[in-house]
Amino acid sequence: MTTMASTPLFQPDLTVQAHTSPILETLGSEARDRFQELGFPSRRDEDWRLTSLAPVTNSAFSKAPAATISTERWSLPEAVTITFVNDRLVDKVAVDSLPPGVTVMPLDSAAGTRPDLIEKYLGSLASIDDQPFVALNTAQALEGTLIHLAPGATFDQPINILYATTGDDVVTYPRTLIVAEEGSSATVVETFVGDGKTLTCPVTEIAVGPKASLSHTRLIELSPAGSCVGSVSAAVEQHATYRLSSVSLGGSLARTDIRVGLNGEYADAILDGLTLVGGDDQGAAHVIVDHRVPNCTSTQRFRSVLDDRSKAVFTGRIIVAEDAQKTDARQSSRSLLRSPDAVAHNNPQLEIYADDVRCTHGSTVGQLDEEALFYLRARGIDRLTSQGLLTLAFAAEVLGGIPVETVRSRLEDLLMSRLGPETVR
Amino acid sequence: MLELKNLHVAIGGNEILKGIDLKINAGEVHAIMGPNGSGKSTLASVLAGREEYEVTSGEVLFQGENLLDLDAETRAREGLFLAFQYPVEIPGVGNTYFLRTALNAIREHRGQPPLDAIDFLQLVREKADIVKLDPALLKRAVNEGFSGGEKKRNEIFHMAVLEPRLAILDETDSGLDIDALRIVSEGVNSLRSPERSFIVITHYQRLLDHIIPDSVHVLKDGRIVESGGRELALELEARGYDWLDSDPALEAAR
Numbered sequence A: 001m002t003t004m005a006s007t008p009l010f011q012p013d014l015t016v017q018a019h020t021s022p023i024l025e026t027l028g029s030e031a032r033d034r035f036q037e038l039g040f041p042s043r044r045d046e047d048w049r050l051t052s053l054a055p056v057t058n059s060a061f062s063k064a065p066a067a068t069i070s071t072e073r074w075s076l077p078e079a080v081t082i083t084f085v086n087d088r089l090v091d092k093v094a095v096d097s098l099p100p101g102v103t104v105m106p107l108d109s110a111a112g113t114r115p116d117l118i119e120k121y122l123g124s125l126a127s128i129d130d131q132p133f134v135a136l137n138t139a140q141a142l143e144g145t146l147i148h149l150a151p152g153a154t155f156d157q158p159i160n161i162l163y164a165t166t167g168d169d170v171v172t173y174p175r176t177l178i179v180a181e182e183g184s185s186a187t188v189v190e191t192f193v194g195d196g197k198t199l200t201c202p203v204t205e206i207a208v209g210p211k212a213s214l215s216h217t218r219l220i221e222l223s224p225a226g227s228c229v230g231s232v233s234a235a236v237e238q239h240a241t242y243r244l245s246s247v248s249l250g251g252s253l254a255r256t257d258i259r260v261g262l263n264g265e266y267a268d269a270i271l272d273g274l275t276l277v278g279g280d281d282q283g284a285a286h287v288i289v290d291h292r293v294p295n296c297t298s299t300q301r302f303r304s305v306l307d308d309r310s311k312a313v314f315t316g317r318i319i320v321a322e323d324a325q326k327t328d329a330r331q332s333s334r335s336l337l338r339s340p341d342a343v344a345h346n347n348p349q350l351e352i353y354a355d356d357v358r359c360t361h362g363s364t365v366g367q368l369d370e371e372a373l374f375y376l377r378a379r380g381i382d383r384l385t386s387q388g389l390l391t392l393a394f395a396a397e398v399l400g401g402i403p404v405e406t407v408r409s410r411l412e413d414l415l416m417s418r419l420g421p422e423t424v425r
Numbered sequence B: 001m002l003e004l005k006n007l008h009v010a011i012g013g014n015e016i017l018k019g020i021d022l023k024i025n026a027g028e029v030h031a032i033m034g035p036n037g038s039g040k041s042t043l044a045s046v047l048a049g050r051e052e053y054e055v056t057s058g059e060v061l062f063q064g065e066n067l068l069d070l071d072a073e074t075r076a077r078e079g080l081f082l083a084f085q086y087p088v089e090i091p092g093v094g095n096t097y098f099l100r101t102a103l104n105a106i107r108e109h110r111g112q113p114p115l116d117a118i119d120f121l122q123l124v125r126e127k128a129d130i131v132k133l134d135p136a137l138l139k140r141a142v143n144e145g146f147s148g149g150e151k152k153r154n155e156i157f158h159m160a161v162l163e164p165r166l167a168i169l170d171e172t173d174s175g176l177d178i179d180a181l182r183i184v185s186e187g188v189n190s191l192r193s194p195e196r197s198f199i200v201i202t203h204y205q206r207l208l209d210h211i212i213p214d215s216v217h218v219l220k221d222g223r224i225v226e227s228g229g230r231e232l233a234l235e236l237e238a239r240g241y242d243w244l245d246s247d248p249a250l251e252a253a254r
Ligand SMILES: Nc1ncnc2c1ncn2[C@@H]1O[C@H](COP(=O)(O)OP(=O)(O)OP(=O)(O)O)[C@@H](O)[C@H]1O
Pocket: B011, B012, B016, B034, B035, B036, B037, B038, B039, B040, B041, B042, B043, B052, B085
């Protein structure tokens, strides 16, 4: 028997969940069956060829028990915040802090008050058919957040969702459902914090209705031993905009699968990603943008910064259906290798079945520009600060797309301290 | 201020500078001319601290210190400035932010407190005015998408802000239109002082009508083959470089 086929130490708890709602019960049991059929992916699966799941399968994770953690660092003064620690709600959004038409509530209460939404959307956007980790998440208690924006509702304050996992050898399964109805708009910041040797397996489903606009910032911040394997699935209707900034700052394994369906004409998706990896860590973003109808636009900008012996993978598939004429799809992926032992894989994949389309993609892997480095140093800036500045400049495009000022400047500071002079590597 | 003694420099085993002797006193302006590929930028780069070049023998004293022992950033902090022949574009790093970081690094080295944002902006406005730098260029990334002339002007602007003791201008005049040449030269002249020295590398004696040098040197095939006053530049303009021999043996015989 090879090591790959050996029984994983991580045996997820798949006991039947006691849901209050029959909808959740059905979803859960289908997902449980599906995960049992699929099991964990192996490197023989094309989608997982470049990911080593060892950080997930080689530890006996068990469901995270109730715990406390200081979440001050992630608080956003300008936002309303809902907080979960170890899959338990610890802080919810006061109803009177929300304008009419905006709902932010835990999923389990939503199953009681808005069964219509749960029934229509939950599990309908993230597919369990070919995504074992979605099946695994769906088979659990479905703890998490519902955001609902009624038709025309707009909310100027960001909605901050914080999922913290703390402890050692513990796993959580956060779940988010965002439904933005016609003409609504909002900004959501979703942060996954891992403190200790944690595993987070989140699933986020997003429906962006006609003419709606949703801005979504998704952050993964883990301890060095932490891992996060999650997904984002979004369906974007006509004249709607979905904008994602996906940032991951290390951890043993941080993988995000992003699937966006452009389902109505003139839908627009802007997807940015930034992955920072060091040590022996792996970072991965696997993106599928599906242009199903004519006249849609999509932009992907993914960046990774690699130190030490780390590995980063970007796979970006653009599918353009046969009648999706006048599609404009762009993709760029760039990796910055700050060490000779780091490895970056960037794989653009185009599947184009229409003829009148514009698809561009570009991918580069390179080091810091020596000429630029010398220019900075020759003006008196020391080497480490210069490297930090150039690295920050490399990441600037992605950080610049983050709409919430507090988040953006915190990440810039964090990057500068991680990559600049304070770092001793 | 600066003294080069028998400086030999190679890259990839190829000797480019073959024994340079040069002494520059405080307050002096020295022009270096010479054919393409003779080693002028190499000399400038070695002085600024570019590490690809190997100093095979000789020494360089800067303000009495052994310059070659210092890394590029320390040289800059000690007051050495190179205006690049080809200024580098640095997307994502703002021109003003960059300059403030550089200035404060230099100030820290001199034991001065950092300039706050307001004082710095005041200084930047004043200096940008000296070289008539379009204020829009301050808000852009360093040199990104700047025209050839704008890049050169930006270099002199950086020099004006950083106030070096020794400035090396590598072909700052090439690519400048006639008005820009005059403005940049005036900028340089306004910085001339008894404590500040300049090395001006150029192909055109025209520049030396504006920036009057104390001496002119001809670099050919890695050696200084002729030195003189500003009239040497006029002679070069008229006669070219062919009459100057780079082989020291032949020269001795002449
Ligand atoms: N990094 C390098 N690698 C290899 N050769 C180099 C390198 N830098 C300079 N050289 C060579 O050294 C010689 C001198 O080059 P340098 O740039 O110093 O000339 P220059 O006098 O500044 O010329 P120009 O007037 O054209 O600017 C040239 O033959 C050049 O090809």
